[in-house]
Amino acid sequence: MLGIIAAVLFFLAFLINAAEISTNDVFTSTNVMLIGLALLALHAAGVGSGWAARGRRR
Numbered sequence: 001m002l003g004i005i006a007a008v009l010f011f012l013a014f015l016i017n018a019a020e021i022s023t024n025d026v027f028t029s030t031n032v033m034l035i036g037l038a039l040l041a042l043h044a045a046g047v048g049s050g051w052a053a054r055g056r057r058r
Helices: 002-018 029-045
Strands: none
Touching: 002 029
C-alpha cells in the first residue's frame, strides 16, 4: 500500500514540476518527492505489509 501511495506522490511531483505550477513552500515538487521516497523506504522495510498472526503457531 505504501508503494502505491509513493508512486502517486512521485506522479504528483512530476506534474507540479512539468507544469511549472507555483505552489507554496510546503507543496513544492521536491518536498512531495521526498515524502514519496520516505514512503518507498518504509515499504521496502516491510512497514504496512499487513498484520502477522502471532498467537497461532502450529
